[in-house]
Amino acid sequence: MDAIRRVLSVIVLNEDGVLSRISGLFAGRGYNIDSLTVAPIPKTNLSRLTIVTSGSTAVLEQIVKQLHKLIPTYKVIESGEFVEKELALVKIPLSEDFNGLDAMLKAYNGTIASSSEESIVLMVADDYNRIDSFLKAVKKYNPTDIVRSGSVAMDL
Amino acid sequence: MELSGSQMVIEALRKENVSVVFGYPGGAIMNVYDEVYKQNHFKHILTRHEQAAIHAADGYARATGEVGVAFVTSGPGFTNAVTGLATAYMDSIPLVVISGQVPISMIGTDAFQEIDAVGISRPCVKHNYLVKDAKDLSRILKEAFYIARSGRPGPVHVDIPKDVTAQMAHFSYPSEIKMQTYKPTYKGNPRQIKKAIEAIAAAKRPVLYIGGGAINSNAANEVREFARICGIPAVETLMARGVMGDENPLLLGMLGMHGCYCANMAMSEADLMIAFGPRFDDRVTGKLSEFAKHAKIIHVDIDPSSIGKIVPIDYPIVGDLKNVVEAMIPLAKEQIQADKYKPWRELLKRYNEIHPLRYEDSNDVIKPQWAIERVGELLGDKAVICTDVGQHQMWAAQFYPFSYPRQWLSSGGLGTMGYGLPAAMGAKVALPNKTVINFTGDGSILMNIQELMTAVENKIAVINIILNNQFLGMVRQWQTFFYNKRYSSTDLSVQPDFVKLVESFGGRGFRVKTKAEFDQALNDAMQSGCVCMIDVQVDRFENVLPMVPAGGTLYNMMLEYKE
Numbered sequence: 001m002d003a004i005r006r007v008l009s010v011i012v013l014n015e016d017g018v019l020s021r022i023s024g025l026f027a028g029r030g031y032n033i034d035s036l037t038v039a040p041i042p043k044t045n046l047s048r049l050t051i052v053t054s055g056s057t058a059v060l061e062q063i064v065k066q067l068h069k070l071i072p073t074y075k076v077i078e079s080g081e082f083v084e085k086e087l088a089l090v091k092i093p094l095s096e097d098f099n100g101l102d103a104m105l106k107a108y109n110g111t112i113a114s115s116s117e118e119s120i121v122l123m124v125a126d127d128y129n130r131i132d133s134f135l136k137a138v139k140k141y142n143p144t145d146i147v148r149s150g151s152v153a154m155d156l
Numbered sequence: 157m158e159l160s161g162s163q164m165v166i167e168a169l170r171k172e173n174v175s176v177v178f179g180y181p182g183g184a185i186m187n188v189y190d191e192v193y194k195q196n197h198f199k200h201i202l203t204r205h206e207q208a209a210i211h212a213a214d215g216y217a218r219a220t221g222e223v224g225v226a227f228v229t230s231g232p233g234f235t236n237a238v239t240g241l242a243t244a245y246m247d248s249i250p251l252v253v254i255s256g257q258v259p260i261s262m263i264g265t266d267a268f269q270e271i272d273a274v275g276i277s278r279p280c281v282k283h284n285y286l287v288k289d290a291k292d293l294s295r296i297l298k299e300a301f302y303i304a305r306s307g308r309p310g311p312v313h314v315d316i317p318k319d320v321t322a323q324m325a326h327f328s329y330p331s332e333i334k335m336q337t338y339k340p341t342y343k344g345n346p347r348q349i350k351k352a353i354e355a356i357a358a359a360k361r362p363v364l365y366i367g368g369g370a371i372n373s374n375a376a377n378e379v380r381e382f383a384r385i386c387g388i389p390a391v392e393t394l395m396a397r398g399v400m401g402d403e404n405p406l407l408l409g410m411l412g413m414h415g416c417y418c419a420n421m422a423m424s425e426a427d428l429m430i431a432f433g434p435r436f437d438d439r440v441t442g443k444l445s446e447f448a449k450h451a452k453i454i455h456v457d458i459d460p461s462s463i464g465k466i467v468p469i470d471y472p473i474v475g476d477l478k479n480v481v482e483a484m485i486p487l488a489k490e491q492i493q494a495d496k497y498k499p500w501r502e503l504l505k506r507y508n509e510i511h512p513l514r515y516e517d518s519n520d521v522i523k524p525q526w527a528i529e530r531v532g533e534l535l536g537d538k539a540v541i542c543t544d545v546g547q548h549q550m551w552a553a554q555f556y557p558f559s560y561p562r563q564w565l566s567s568g569g570l571g572t573m574g575y576g577l578p579a580a581m582g583a584k585v586a587l588p589n590k591t592v593i594n595f596t597g598d599g600s601i602l603m604n605i606q607e608l609m610t611a612v613e614n615k616i617a618v619i620n621i622i623l624n625n626q627f628l629g630m631v632r633q634w635q636t637f638f639y640n641k642r643y644s645s646t647d648l649s650v651q652p653d654f655v656k657l658v659e660s661f662g663g664r665g666f667r668v669k670t671k672a673e674f675d676q677a678l679n680d681a682m683q684s685g686c687v688c689m690i691d692v693q694v695d696r697f698e699n700v701l702p703m704v705p706a707g708g709t710l711y712n713m714m715l716e717y718k719e
């Protein structure tokens with residue numbers, strides 16, 4: 001069975017150990033985590049996790065049920081429409097030839113987030129597959145470091 | 157009210173009407189033990205190993221349906237308790253286990269007897285807590301008891317650092333519980349129930365597949381009533397023994413790897429399976445693609461994640477089994493004709509006549525199955541039956557005539573050798589007027605043998621019947637069948653003198669080689685009023701049959717073993 005990619009937005013009580021319950025659940029039951037981000041939800045005692053996972057339909061159904069079963073889980077949002085964005089930072093040495101970089105940044109709505117005497121850091125925030133293609137395209141500048149944030153998602 | 161953390165523990169247990177705690181002290185939990193000493197609300201029973209404390213609390217919980225409670229210290233005390241937690245977790249048994257922890261300021265420093273207890277227990281408990289402030293303790297303990305016993309029951313672990321047990325804080329035990337996130341579903345969806353009843357009415361060959369959920373939900377009366385009204389034959393899992401009662405004509409017997417032929421055939425030929433709180437364990441289903449492949453499936457379970465986990469379900473019903481079956485009964489009365497399934501019942505009866513559960517008795521040596529049947533004849537419903545794990549466990553499940561729920565206590569999901577004696581102690585403490593028998597093996601009994609001391613000290617008169625085959629018999633059986641009789645590390649012919657052993661603790665021992673001696677020993681043990689061990693020398697090479705080899709199909713059982 002082909003693995004299906006799924007974005008889950010999981011709302012949990014913001015308490016000690018809750019992240020280990022979730023990551024432990026995935027590790028212990030052999031589920032994939034492609035990416036995971038967490039942050040508190042302002043003005044509540046809750047946190048939101050965005051988990052990107054993949055598996056067969058049956059596995060995805062179990063993942064959702066097992067997440068629900070954890071005592072601190074408040075809500076698992078699994079379907080419907082999400083805005084999903086990811087951020088990437090890319091470090092490029094100043095010694096590189098920047099020919100065409102401006103146009104590329106423009107195409108991906110990217111910016112130069114920072115620069116130093118040796119390198120510049122590019123920043124792009126976009127859909128995960130657009131990030132993929134940006135990272136492919138930027139290869140020709142021989143990046144020395146790449147950081148991806150993992151997806152964050154909001155249901156519509 | 158200002159109390160110390162330790163006093164809060166005592167108060168909370170009092171509010172929860174806990175009457176007995178099993179445990180073992182140590183540095184990190186000494187403050188709590190000091191308060192145990194000062195109180196007289198509950199009895200504390202000192203086991204001789206932490207694993208046994210958890211199993212004893214578990215046996216207490218299984219025998220009564222109430223939450224079992226245990227105390228252990230940090231580090232090795234806690235790690236010793238892990239097998240007990242995992243055993244209870246796999247079988248959905250409600251426990252609250254409180255462990256000591258090093259003081260908060262020392263957590264993370266690799267302090268003496270520090271271990272990440274909540275990190276270790278997380279995958280083998282329903283929920284756990286590390287208490288960081290005594291002011292949270294009353295809420296946490298209230299939640300712990302509530303979580304343990306509600307929904308799908310399970311063990312809850314509360315880890316309390318030593319300084320928190322000394323910390324003074326305001327205590328007011330909540331009278332009600334309101335959790336923001338945890339809300340089990342008790343009532344089944346009426347539309348789903350209606351559809352399920354229609355499916356049953358349309359079926360020709362329905363079978364009730366009853367699991368441990370029927371015990372946890374205290375649903376035996378409802379399940380029996382439902383089966384009777386519908387005239388639907390039933391099979392029980394290992395965990396569900398006693399739900400239908402063995403005298404019930406609708407009960408086909410246990411199914412699964414060592415289930416009886418007609419129970420497994422019923423599953424294989426059914427056109428509708430009505431699953432009441434089982435979990436489709438691999439020891440039950442055999443090869444999944446062949447499991448009940450002609451059947452549509454109704455699955456009632458309080459745990460949504462249990463439904464559809466192993467096989468796809470046509471009619472899922474999330475809810476407490478007792479509630480759901482109560483709602484099904486009036487609809488069944490209107491819509492279901494018990495007569496309709498008569499040909500199906502007759503067919504299954506014939507299957508049972510062709511291949512009944514059987515064994516070859518002998519006049520030269522005691523057959524283990526005979527010993528179990530004999531206890532069944534002599535004690536029947538007067539005894540609560542515990543077991544360890546192995547062949548003796550399967551024979552007990554097959555041959556003891558169970559007649560009510562909670563009469564049968566056995567480690568099903570984890571299959572923990574060493575469970576039997578401490579669990580029997582827990583059951584006997586809960587039900588002092590019952591005879592409590594532990595059918596055990598010469599391998600298993602040594603895994604918590606130190607509990608003879610606890611039983612002697614506290615006058616817990618459980619009767620251990622060792623079906624002594626001088627083998628790790630169940631493993632030996634697999635070696636006979638599947639490993640060309642290479643008996644790697646299973647021969648236990650070097651053994652202690654079990655009679656002297658139990659007597660050195662202050663209990664009574666009996667060695668039995670004949671049927672007459674067996675009856676005599678059982679009788680003497682019943683009269684003795686103390687913990688007993690009956691060492692029954694049984695046929696060494698007896699096999700548990702029939703058998704579905706692991707990964708085999710239920711309809712293709714091995715009915716006998718030929719050399």
Ligand SMILES: Cc1ncc(C[n+]2csc(CCOP(=O)(O)OP(=O)(O)O)c2C)c(N)n1
Binds near residue numbers: 600623630
């Ligand atoms: C703690 C633990 N270790 C190992 C096993 C694997 N195991 C299952 S049955 C069995 C043999 C048990 O021997 P005994 O208690 O003598 O019972 P018998 O099968 O001979 O009746 C073993 C080793 C287990 N279930 N539990």
Ligand SMILES: [Mg+2]
Binds near residue numbers: 598599628629
């Ligand atoms: Mg043995």
